[in-house]
Amino acid sequence: MVHRLTLDVRAENFAYAKPFRIAGHVFLQSPVVEVRLSDGLHVGRGEGGGVFYLNDDVAAMTAAIEHARAAIEGGLSRAALQEALPPGGGRNALDCALWELESKASGVPVWKLAGLSPPRPLRTTFTLGADDPAVMARGAVETFPDARALKLKLTGDLDLDIVRVEAVRAARPDCWIGVDANQGYAIADLAALVRAMERWDIRLIEQPLARGREADLDGFASPIPIAADESILSLADIEAMPGRFDVVNIKLDKCGGLTEALAMARRARALGLGVMVGNMMGTSLATAPAYLVGQYCDVVDLDGPTFLAADRQPGIAYRDGDIECSDAVWGHLAA
Known part of the structure; x- marks a missing residue:
């Protein structure tokens, strides 16, 4: 009816x-x-x-x-x-x-409608915006003392980006660290970036090249997994990822919702790709559906609400480097 x-x-x-x-x-x-x-x-x-x-x-x-x-x-x-x-x-x-x-x-609850098991807490990255290296290192310790995983924003200035990474790694030798270039590099500089990131035990390089330059990665071998973000929007883009990227970053705003995000995660797995979930910032209301996608993922980057001066309530909980979202936030019990 x-x-x-x-x-x-x-x-x-x-x-x-x-x-x-x-x-x-x-x-x-x-x-x-x-x-x-x-x-x-x-x-x-x-x-x-x-x-x-x-x-x-x-x-x-x-x-x-x-x-x-x-x-x-x-x-x-x-x-x-x-x-x-x-x-x-x-x-x-x-x-x-x-x-x-x-x-x-x-x-x-939505997780059950989607055929998922009861959601579990997930280790999430906490993001440090590109800044002076000393500021980023201080933020890694003071702003995110409980973080077990960090993501560092880079700008495409290779020398400065290396100093940024070095400073944060020295401050937080205990953390998993990935970097996100947000399309800031060209293929000519990528090998140098990878070598430097390998030296500082960086575990993921996200979107180093501009959207539209995906073919530049053909034949490029990296010991560090390379993730597609801007290069992959929706399910239609998945088939072109293997051989160029190792991981796909799924965001609900890019693909148009939880329905397609879940389909993307399943298809990426079938193609042998790693799966990451992220968000375009937003409040806990936007992050809660992505949290369900995170149940499929190798890398979870769902710290968007932590950047806000004030979040919606009830909101997502962050404890000991993990994200946990009850269905009172979204998905069943909330009024």
Whole structure:
């Protein structure tokens, strides 16, 4: 039976506690779109943060959602939503709202609807924005004293990036460390970067080259796994990853929701790829569905809410370097 739904869309801004820098960008806040879907008895929620490097901002997400409003309020299924809207933050917010609405209406938590085992706490990376090496080293100790895994943002300045990594590794010899270049390097400098990262026991190099330069990696052998982030948006991109990348970073805003993210994780595994889950910052409402994808993953990078001056409540818990998210945050019990 198809139920008539009511769709509410609101734009919100969540300020960061301090500026956050990556290659080519400095972020001060997280603009998001929150979707609420009601069947008259239950409300399902989803949050989209968009994809900044694709101009998928609040205006674009809102326009996509409004384009699908009539179909959504008419009872469009999650499967049909995948065809009705392209990947992006708008579809992500709608897809996650549909998952939670189904969960509440059925009394079954989303993890169970998705065929998952009860979620377990996950070791997550905590991210240090690109900064002066001494500042990053201090942050690794003072800001994230309980972290067991760190991710360092690089800028493409090889000499400075090496000093950054050296400083953080000296400060935190106990941590798993990965680096994220956010497309900051060219293939000509990649071998030198890899050699330096190997020297400092770096376990992952994320998106070293620009999106569109994936073919430059053909024949490039690295002793450190290389992860695709900007180079992989949705399920359609998965087949081109083997032989160029070792790991794929799945983000719900890129692929358009939990439904496709789960399909991507399963397909990546089938192709022999490592699986990583990340987020485009956002609040605990955006991170909670990604936490379920994290149950499949080798690397979990879900620290987005820790950057905010104030998160939604109830929020995700971070303890002893792990992330833990109850279904009271999203996915079943929340009002």
